[in-house]
Each structure stands twice: as structure tokens, then as C-alpha cells.
Amino acid sequence: MRFQNVSQKTLKTVAVRPVLSSQSLFTCHRTRPLLASRHAPRLASQRRHHSTDPERIAVLGGGIAGLSSAYYVGKQFPNSKITLFEAGNDPGGWIRTRRIDVKDADGKEGNVLFEQGPRALRPAPATAGLIQQLGLINDVTYTKRTDPGAMNRFIYYPDRLNCLPSTLPISFPHLYSLWRTGMMAGLMGVLKEPWEKTRAAGLVDETVGSFFARRMDKRLADNLISAVFHGIYAGDVWQLSVRTLLPSLWHLENIYGSVIGGFIKVQNEAVEDQRTTFVHEWDRNLMSKMQKEIDVDDGFWTSLTQSTQFSLRNGLQQLVRALGDAVDKLGNVEVKTMSPIQSFKPLSEDGKLGVEVVSGQQGSTSTESFDLAISTLREKDLTPYVTVMTINLYYPNPNLLPVEGFGYLIPQSVPFEQNPERGLGVIFDSSAIKGQDTVSGTKLTVMMGGHWWDGWQSYPTEEEGLEMAKSMLARHLNITDEPTAHFVNLAKDCIPQYTLGYQDRLTKFADKMSDEYKGRLRFVGSQFNGVGVNDCIASAWNVAQQLQDGGWKGWSCGLDKVAHGDRWVVVPKNQMDFAMNKARG
Incomplete structure (x- = not known):
């Protein structure tokens, strides 16, 4: 069948992960002054007409x-x-929800909810305020911090699921089990980071992968960081900008000479035992503005902050x-x-x-x-964009998963033979998000593509995507049951890449x-x-x-943060806490 050709031939032609070979590939040096300051005086002094x-x-x-x-x-x-x-x-846009009629293992008729795009949100003031204004509070479903969907998040490496620590301190048996897989190789690089040489003065940007390789250890970028960035951006850490996506780390090194050392120094600036944080001045001002203007019910916000994520009953x-x-x-x-x-x-x-x-x-x-x-x-x-395919699957058997949790992500270092489909990760929907389905069972979403599919002239068909998802689940989770409902969605050019x-x-x-x-x-x-x-x-x-x-x-184009330049400040952490400020206001 055609899928076999995709697996054996087309998949093998996908560009392999770039290796850390040259400074010019993963770094960006300043060749002319930044333009950020050119309009800053005008923006700062513009009159309110x-x-x-x-x-x-x-x-x-x-x-x-x-x-x-x-x-x-x-x-x-x-x-x-x-x-x-x-x-x-x-x-x-990309927010699309479907309800699919199914029967569970006992023959009970009902329906399950398939999300083709985003499926859950983290607590955020503007979104909370909008949900309240729209009268949707009673339809919010919460994933509490103690739920398996919040506590258990996995990385597939090199050929098994590894549960990431959800609380500190990490127990020694847990740390040792992760160490034995090789996934934590390079962790010692974190300890020596404060003594690493600071970056060259003319370096104005760097890829995420290059930054971690230079400051800590390349294996951390390959085994851990790349998995996280697959889940958020479907992107390649050897192409994405650290200055844009991890700006606090970039500027801690710039100001203090070290990420770890800078973090410690920031904490030492605390006054009256208040914890401090390192933020862009524009973000601090935005939070202050949100505090004054956004009204969120105390009970609703408390429920949100007691959760790691939330969704709505109907998606x-x-x-x-x-x-x-x-x-x-x-x-x-x-x-x-x-x-x-x-x-x-x-x-x-x-x-x-x-x-x-x-x-x-x-x-x-x-x-x-x-x-x-x-x-x-x-x-x-x-920016360039990446294409992602999602495959929603429903199985009547509620006990298919070997573990409960949010799901797992796949780092770039996983061998091709363990990930020929070029999967990014799998979400355990039936475990991660409750209260949306009317019948029991196992519901999963497989995510594929992203940067792995860059340069492809054509993408898998729906039939091929379904077969690829089933093949991946059989290899990774030993799931061989046939799904009784599925939906395949190809989202072309759906996620911008901050390269x-x-x-x-x-x-x-x-x-x-x-x-x-x-x-x-x-x-x-x-x-x-x-x-x-x-x-x-x-x-x-x-x-x-x-x-x-x-x-x-005024003369703003709405992108005022870049006009502010790189102005980072140390502030009490509660200034960036919407709930605490609200209580104080």
C-alpha cells in the first residue's frame, strides 16, 4: 500500500536534524545598530489626542x-x-472542534469531542476576563494540579516513556531511573554553567540548541529541550531563536554573565523576603495595566490558579x-x-x-x-511556517493506556527507526481533559510533521496519516486495537517559526x-x-x-515591545501575579 512507500522512502528523505557544526549557522552577529531606539522617543512622548x-x-x-x-x-x-x-x-482560525457519535465497550451510545487544533489553555488574565464577559464560566473544565493530567508528563526516549518530575525535590530513585535511560545525559553541564565563558560581545542572537550546547550541554538540547519545543512550536531547536523564545535566559547571561548565576543574583535582590523575578519592563507595565482594567471573579480566578490548564465543556x-x-x-x-x-x-x-x-x-x-x-x-x-497533522482516535476500551497523564513528546534525538513517521508527540485526551465526552473509552491525539516535514512537496493523505498514527502507537504504547472513530486534519502552515x-x-x-x-x-x-x-x-x-x-x-504600529528595546528589570514576583495584585488593588 502507499503508506509503506511513505514510511520506507519518503520519510527517509526528510531533512535530518542539523548538527552543531558552525557558529555562523546557529548564531547571529550584529552588523548594524538595532533600530529599536529610533521611534522609542516618539512612542514614549506621543500625545493622547x-x-x-x-x-x-x-x-x-x-x-x-x-x-x-x-x-x-x-x-x-x-x-x-x-x-x-x-x-x-x-x-x-485553527480552533476547530468536532463531536463524533460513538459506542463504548458496553454498547452505550454517546459522543466524544475531537479537537483539531488547540485543546487546553493555561490560566491567563485576558482570556479569563474574556470568558467571564462571554458568560462561559460554568462551562469551564479544569485540570487540577493534583490530577494525573497535570502531574504526569512524559518524554519518549530512546524507546520508552519517561515520566518527567512534577514536583521538587526529585526523589533519588526517580532521578536514577531517568539517568539510566540516557535522557538526562548532559545534566552535569547545568552545574558548570556559572563558570562558562560569556558569549562574544557582537553576538545578537543564537538558536535555542546552540545556546544550551554552549552554556550547558548539547545533549540537553537534543534530549529534553527539543521535546518541549516540539510540543509548543513543532519546531527545530537548531533553528529557533533563543533571544525571542527564552529571552530571560538570554538576558540573564547578557547582564550577569551566567544564567544560573544571574538567577541567584536576582533572588539576592529581594527586599523583605519577597521573591523576585526578572522581566521585560514592557511586560511589567502590561501586567499593571491588566490589573487595573481586567475584572475577573475571585472564585473563578482561584479555580484557574489551582489548575495547570483548562478547557470548555464543548471544546x-x-x-x-x-x-x-x-x-x-x-x-x-x-x-x-x-x-x-x-x-x-x-x-x-x-x-x-x-x-x-x-x-x-x-x-x-x-x-x-x-x-x-x-x-x-x-x-x-x-517568519517561515510549519505544517502539522493531527490524528484524533477513539477506542471503546478505557484501559488501553499503560499510564495516566497528559501525554508524551518526542525529542529530536530519538532514532529514526523509533520515529519514522516523524511524530512530535501524543496527547492522552481521555486522561488529560475531563468532562467533555458522554461515554468512557480511550481518546488520543497523535501529532506529526512540523519542522520534520519542511521542504516536502506533498504530505500524507488522510488514509496514510491514520495508518502512520496507528503504527506509531503500536510501536510506542503497544496499542494494537482498531479505533472505532477517528479524524485526520492537516493544518498547512499553521505555526509561525521564530527563527x-x-x-x-x-x-x-x-x-x-x-x-x-x-x-x-x-x-x-x-x-x-x-x-x-x-x-x-x-x-x-x-x-x-x-x-x-x-x-x-499615535504613531505606534502595535508592536511597542520592540520599540522599548531590551529593558529588563528585577521586580517583586507578586507584581507579576495577577491574583495577588487584584487582592491588593
Whole structure:
């Protein structure tokens, strides 16, 4: 069958993990001054114009970032006409939920919930506030910190599941069992990190893999860190930027000469026994703003903080649908589906600034002018993207899994013969997230592809994807039962990759957009603010906040964090704790 050809031939042609061979491949040296400071004075001193609100606002893109932006801006400017442009039939982006009718082992009829994209969120103020505003609190399902779905997270290495420690201190038997597998090889590098030589002065970025190899041990990057980044970004640690994705580690070394030593020094700056933390000044200011503006019920927030993650009874698409309904009820937002953006450009007519937007299907486009636009669209020169296939599986047998937990991730160091499908990991949905299904059984999601599939001209079909998932589960978990329900989803170009040099590219991009659009175009979304749902919602909330009181006439393009430059500060940890600040406020 064709799947066999995929396994034996096509899979073997996938690019192998890069090796640490040359400094130029994994590091980025400064060749010219950063542009971050160029607009900083203007942004810092821009006047808040107390004038009329914008008459017309465009939101380009209807994913979770665009839909959230339309909601927040629609509330912020009730007298403005807002148009949301969505290329497809429905807003919501990659958040897609399906209910599938099944029978359990006893023949009981019911249904199970399959998530094609994100399935659970970590507690976050903006998202919590949004859920409360949408009236969804009673539909939230929590994964408590003591649940197996929170306590037990696994890494598959080299040919078995290894449970990661969930609490400190780690027991010696547990540590020894991990050590014997070889997964913890390189851990001694952490102890010698404070004495490693500080990076060269001209080095302005480095890959995650190179950073850990230089500061600690390459094996840590290969065996542990790469697994984590597979789960979050489906990306390659030898291509992703450490300055962007682990900025506190990067700047601890820059300021203190060492990550571990810097962390200790930060703690030594504590006043009156208060724990301290190391944060970007912009993030501290954002938390302060959220504290003042976001209202979250105390009981709801307490439940969230007692959990590692949460979802909704009908899946995360329930959030999208409720948000869409709320946008409709505002009365000042028009949602145009099947209206892809063909182009947009700055306008300056008779001294009036704005944005011209061309939308619609080829051969049937329309041109409109707006006072302000918020774009969530992709910028092709900023990041590449990866493609991920998810395979949802349901088995009537509730006892198929050898362990309970959230699931497992697969590091880049696992031999090809143990992972020819190029899997990223497996989520034990029936163990990790409770309260969504009406029947018992075992529910899994297999994730494949990501950076492993970079350069592929074609991807596995649904049939091939299903067979690959079953093959992987048989090898890793000894599951040979046939699933009675499944769904295969190929998400092409779904996750942006913050690769080496991203921060400088973003800074130059922000500088250019501020010059060209003079503040009338703002940017929100996973390519700019973080790949998670929480990141998108928080950035949409923040941009809407920036627009009020005449702020929409300022020169910001919405990417103010890069305009602040690398300003890191040591603050009491409770300043970054939404709940503690709320209680104090």
C-alpha cells in the first residue's frame, strides 16, 4: 500500500536534524545598530489626542486574534463602524472542534469531542476576563494540579516513556531511573554553567540548541529541550531563536554573565523576603495595566490558579462561537466571510491618514478606505511556517493506556527507526481533559510533521496519516486495537517559526510600518505576539487599550515591545501575579 512507500522512502528523505557544526549557522552577529531606539522617543512622548473616534476600522483576518480584536475594538468604539474580513466560511482560525457519535465497550451510545487544533489553555488574565464577559464560566473544565493530567508528563526516549518530575525535590530513585535511560545525559553541564565563558560581545542572537550546547550541554538540547519545543512550536531547536523564545535566559547571561548565576543574583535582590523575578519592563507595565482594567471573579480566578490548564465543556470552539455571537450583538461590527484580503496600502488624502483595503475573491474584489486597520495577516518575510497533522482516535476500551497523564513528546534525538513517521508527540485526551465526552473509552491525539516535514512537496493523505498514527502507537504504547472513530486534519502552515534573527527582523518591520502607515495600521497575532491562544487574546486586548483616548492617532504600529528595546528589570514576583495584585488593588 502507499503508506509503506511513505514510511520506507519518503520519510527517509526528510531533512535530518542539523548538527552543531558552525557558529555562523546557529548564531547571529550584529552588523548594524538595532533600530529599536529610533521611534522609542516618539512612542514614549506621543500625545493622547482627545478628539473624535475613528469612523471606520478594518480588522484583517478572522482567526482568534482578529475575532478578539473586533470584539475589544467594537466595545472600545461603539460609534465606529468596524469590518472584519475573513477569508473562509467561519472565523476562528485553527480552533476547530468536532463531536463524533460513538459506542463504548458496553454498547452505550454517546459522543466524544475531537479537537483539531488547540485543546487546553493555561490560566491567563485576558482570556479569563474574556470568558467571564462571554458568560462561559460554568462551562469551564479544569485540570487540577493534583490530577494525573497535570502531574504526569512524559518524554519518549530512546524507546520508552519517561515520566518527567512534577514536583521538587526529585526523589533519588526517580532521578536514577531517568539517568539510566540516557535522557538526562548532559545534566552535569547545568552545574558548570556559572563558570562558562560569556558569549562574544557582537553576538545578537543564537538558536535555542546552540545556546544550551554552549552554556550547558548539547545533549540537553537534543534530549529534553527539543521535546518541549516540539510540543509548543513543532519546531527545530537548531533553528529557533533563543533571544525571542527564552529571552530571560538570554538576558540573564547578557547582564550577569551566567544564567544560573544571574538567577541567584536576582533572588539576592529581594527586599523583605519577597521573591523576585526578572522581566521585560514592557511586560511589567502590561501586567499593571491588566490589573487595573481586567475584572475577573475571585472564585473563578482561584479555580484557574489551582489548575495547570483548562478547557470548555464543548471544546475551545465554544469560545470562538460565543465570541462571534458577542461580536454580532455589538451592532457596530460587520463580519465579511469569504473575503480574503488581496492588498492594503497607506492613504493620505487632504491631510487625512488611513488604510486602503482591497478584499474579495479574484475577479470580484472591492476597495474600501478605513481610518484605522488592525492586521492579523501573515508577513512573508518575517517568519517561515510549519505544517502539522493531527490524528484524533477513539477506542471503546478505557484501559488501553499503560499510564495516566497528559501525554508524551518526542525529542529530536530519538532514532529514526523509533520515529519514522516523524511524530512530535501524543496527547492522552481521555486522561488529560475531563468532562467533555458522554461515554468512557480511550481518546488520543497523535501529532506529526512540523519542522520534520519542511521542504516536502506533498504530505500524507488522510488514509496514510491514520495508518502512520496507528503504527506509531503500536510501536510506542503497544496499542494494537482498531479505533472505532477517528479524524485526520492537516493544518498547512499553521505555526509561525521564530527563527534565528527574528527579533531584529521584527524591529525593522515595526520601524518600517510606523513610517509608512503613521500609526493607522496595527499588528496583532501569532506571528508577532506569541503562538498561543492566550497570546493572541492578550495582544488583541492590549491593542484595543492603546487606541482609546485618541491613542489611535499615535504613531505606534502595535508592536511597542520592540520599540522599548531590551529593558529588563528585577521586580517583586507578586507584581507579576495577577491574583495577588487584584487582592491588593
